[in-house]
Amino acid sequence: MSFEPKILAFCCHHCAYGAADLSGVLRLQYPVNIQIIRVPCSGRVSGEHVLDAFVKGADGVCVAGCLKGNCHYQSGNLRAGKRVEILKNRLADIGIEPERLHMFYVSASMGALFARFMAELVETIRDLGPAFSGQEREGGEQLDSRTS
Amino acid sequence: MSIGPAAKVIEARTGSRLEKVLRAGHFAVTAEIGPPKGADGRRIQQLAALVKDYSDAQNLTDNQTAVVRLCSLAAAVHVLNNGGEPVLQMTTRDRNRIALQSDLLGAASLGVRNVLCLSGDHQRFGNHPEAKGVFDIDSVQLTATVRQMREERLFICGEEIKAPPRVFVGAVENPFAGPVELRVLRLGKKVMAGAEFIQTQVVYDVEGFTRWMEAVCAAGWHKKTFILAGVTPPKSAGALRYMSRIPGMKVPEELIRRMEKASDKLREGQRIALEIINHVRAIAGVSGVHIMAINWEEAVPEIVSMAGLYPRP
Amino acid sequence: MILARPKTVSSILALVGGMKSLVVAGCQECVTVCQSGGRKEVSCVAQLLEIAGKKRGFPFEIAQVTVFRQCDNEYLVPLDVLMEKADACISLGCGVGVQFIAERYPTVMVIPGVDTVGGGGTVMSGVWEERCAMCGECILAETTGICPVTRCAKGLLNGPCGGSVDGRCEAGTDLPCAWEMIYHRLKKQGRLDSLTRIRPPKNWAHSGSGVMRKVIREEVMPCLSVLPLK
Numbered sequence: 001m002s003f004e005p006k007i008l009a010f011c012c013h014h015c016a017y018g019a020a021d022l023s024g025v026l027r028l029q030y031p032v033n034i035q036i037i038r039v040p041c042s043g044r045v046s047g048e049h050v051l052d053a054f055v056k057g058a059d060g061v062c063v064a065g066c067l068k069g070n071c072h073y074q075s076g077n078l079r080a081g082k083r084v085e086i087l088k089n090r091l092a093d094i095g096i097e098p099e100r101l102h103m104f105y106v107s108a109s110m111g112a113l114f115a116r117f118m119a120e121l122v123e124t125i126r127d128l129g130p131a132f133s134g135q136e137r138e139g140g141e142q143l144d145s146r147t148s
Numbered sequence: 149m150s151i152g153p154a155a156k157v158i159e160a161r162t163g164s165r166l167e168k169v170l171r172a173g174h175f176a177v178t179a180e181i182g183p184p185k186g187a188d189g190r191r192i193q194q195l196a197a198l199v200k201d202y203s204d205a206q207n208l209t210d211n212q213t214a215v216v217r218l219c220s221l222a223a224a225v226h227v228l229n230n231g232g233e234p235v236l237q238m239t240t241r242d243r244n245r246i247a248l249q250s251d252l253l254g255a256a257s258l259g260v261r262n263v264l265c266l267s268g269d270h271q272r273f274g275n276h277p278e279a280k281g282v283f284d285i286d287s288v289q290l291t292a293t294v295r296q297m298r299e300e301r302l303f304i305c306g307e308e309i310k311a312p313p314r315v316f317v318g319a320v321e322n323p324f325a326g327p328v329e330l331r332v333l334r335l336g337k338k339v340m341a342g343a344e345f346i347q348t349q350v351v352y353d354v355e356g357f358t359r360w361m362e363a364v365c366a367a368g369w370h371k372k373t374f375i376l377a378g379v380t381p382p383k384s385a386g387a388l389r390y391m392s393r394i395p396g397m398k399v400p401e402e403l404i405r406r407m408e409k410a411s412d413k414l415r416e417g418q419r420i421a422l423e424i425i426n427h428v429r430a431i432a433g434v435s436g437v438h439i440m441a442i443n444w445e446e447a448v449p450e451i452v453s454m455a456g457l458y459p460r461p
Numbered sequence: 462m463i464l465a466r467p468k469t470v471s472s473i474l475a476l477v478g479g480m481k482s483l484v485v486a487g488c489q490e491c492v493t494v495c496q497s498g499g500r501k502e503v504s505c506v507a508q509l510l511e512i513a514g515k516k517r518g519f520p521f522e523i524a525q526v527t528v529f530r531q532c533d534n535e536y537l538v539p540l541d542v543l544m545e546k547a548d549a550c551i552s553l554g555c556g557v558g559v560q561f562i563a564e565r566y567p568t569v570m571v572i573p574g575v576d577t578v579g580g581g582g583t584v585m586s587g588v589w590e591e592r593c594a595m596c597g598e599c600i601l602a603e604t605t606g607i608c609p610v611t612r613c614a615k616g617l618l619n620g621p622c623g624g625s626v627d628g629r630c631e632a633g634t635d636l637p638c639a640w641e642m643i644y645h646r647l648k649k650q651g652r653l654d655s656l657t658r659i660r661p662p663k664n665w666a667h668s669g670s671g672v673m674r675k676v677i678r679e680e681v682m683p684c685l686s687v688l689p690l691k
């Protein structure tokens with residue numbers, strides 16, 4: 001059975017979510033492995049949220065915010081970027097590949113870039129394989145995908 | 149403990165040769181000997197024999213730059229056994245008040261007649277940066293302690309000492325660190341604590357040293373203590389550059405260039421030392437020089453002879 | 462406040478290898494302020510342990526609890542039921558909290574989840590600095606409110622060493638020389654003469670290098686007459 005990764009993307013309302021929307025409007029395809037959670041700002045995503053995604057069975061997590069310098073709250077995306085760096089280190093520390101976590105900066109007009117990035121992310125995680133070996137995966141369980 | 153009586157210029161009472169020379173009004177010369185990083189005492193013995201006739205006393209550094217070396221007390225005994233006059237350097241970095249007082253008694257019992265009180269370079273830059281720094285007391289308190297032990301015959305705790313250590317007490321000062329006013333205040337504090345002689349940081353910046361000495365003389369401290377200017381003959385331009393990076397050292401850029409250009413570096417280094425000696429000798433209030441020929445103790449006899457300071461009184 | 466910094470989760474994992482049931486305990490006081498042991502940190506550490514447990518194929522059962530104050534026995538009550546079946550407790554409180562938990566539950570292994578650094582404060586968001594070494598005999602009045610015991614790398618009490626250059630401490634170019642700061646402040650206050658006073662050796666018996674210190678205030682202690690008789 002081929003491995004289908006589960007990936008959670010925290011997308012900020014002002015840019016990343018807009019980009020996701022636009023890629024839909026443009027009828028661009030990106031893999032169904034991605035589930036999006038809309039957040040007011042990528043800076044709202046704290047370590048707990050990211051780690052909780054892994055605990056609940058995500059194989060990869062992506063935090064997507066506005067382009068650097070364009071955050072609607074000045075620096076929320078920069079803070080998110082720093083948090084992601086720290087979390088990557090903490091994951092590596094316990095033996096989880098840090099590549100499972102990504103920070104992504106995008107503007108609302110970059111629908112195509114968004115779709116391409118998501119496709120690449122799915123491939124990266126597919127290559128890494130499941131975060132946990134078979135029986136420990138809480139298979140089938142849908143990730144919570146409320147959008148704001 | 150009672151501390152603080154201003155050091156009185158008193159008659160020599162310690163049996164120290166350095167004290168006699170200074171009180172007799174001669175321009176004093178002391179030389180530094182760096183103990184080795186091993187258990188072999190022969191080099192200290194050789195160096196002591198080499199410099200003893202060219203200096204009034206020889207300083208033995210105490211784990212200088214926080215690098216473990218043969219201890220200064222043992223080194224001092226090697227010097228004594230070879231006819232020298234050791235100045236025992238004691239830092240408060242590695243020993244608490246119990247060990248410091250005990251070492252002082254031991255040193256005096258072996259015939260050491262001079263001690264230099266320092267706080268010591270911070271262990272962070274030595275070869276054991278993970279060591280715990282002791283700093284139970286500071287250099288000013290150590291200075292006062294030695295005087296109290298010698299004159300009031302009391303330990304820090306107030307208990308009586310039957311046979312007090314008869315040692316001549318010195319301290320150090322860095323004329324180049326921080327505001328001159330603060331540096332003079334601190335020198336004064338050391339003198340008040342009982343420092344009978346002061347050996348300074350290496351002088352390359354003669355102008356800065358002159359300014360500091362003016363302030364020292366204006367405050368009158370030169371009358372209450374003997375000030376020996378530190379002199380280090382540079383071995384190479386690289387050595388000068390290295391020293392310019394040591395915290396609290398000032399090395400004029402032109403001096404480094406001069407060393408770079410010189411064809412015979414060693415000669416030039418000796419010449420520079422000689423010029424500095426002649427310069428500081430002319431400054432009012434300077435009572436002598438302290439030659440720190442780091443890893444180059446062999447240069448001392450020649451420098452002293454060239455400066456016309458040989459033979460010693 | 463008491464400053465602390467998180468230990469790596471891998472170092473905790475190395476201690477709980479074969480265990481099953483863990484309690485991760487936080488504290489709402491100092492370690493919450495310096496963001497090393499409050500509710501959020503407890504959650505992150507617990508989640509990381511959980512992820513690591515799943516990864517090794519033998520998940521932990523982890524309980525999270527963050528109490529009002531770990532260094533006060535009465536606030537530890539919420540741990541009682543959790544500790545009954547715990548193999549180990551990871552406390553993200555300071556060293557005091559860890560010890561209070563260990564005292565209350567002597568049969569359970571207690572593991573410090575943070576390294577306790579010292580007494581300090583927030584100088585800017587994300588930066589905390591030590592200010593007090595808790596020497597037991599405060600001399601700040603004489604040193605213009607700048608603590609040389611803590612902020613001078615050599616803990617000198619009688620002025621700067623020879624290594625201070627341009628106001629920097631010899632022990633680290635990023636640190637200001639405490640004694641030069643004291644000098645400038647004394648000068649501003651017109652109290653430079655205080656620098657000429659020789660301070661005698663400090664009584665370190667009051668400090669952490671003596672015997673364990675105790676503070677006793679009779680008037681705060683329970684009154685025996687109102688205690689129930691045995």
Ligand code: SF4
Pocket residue numbers: 592593594595596597598599600601608609610611
């Ligand atoms: S003098 Fe002692 S009590 Fe006062 S701030 Fe410094 S370490 Fe703390």
Ligand code: SF4
Pocket residue numbers: 270612613614615616617620621622623624625626629630631632637638639640641
């Ligand atoms: S440079 Fe200043 S702060 Fe640093 S050890 Fe020396 S006196 Fe203390």
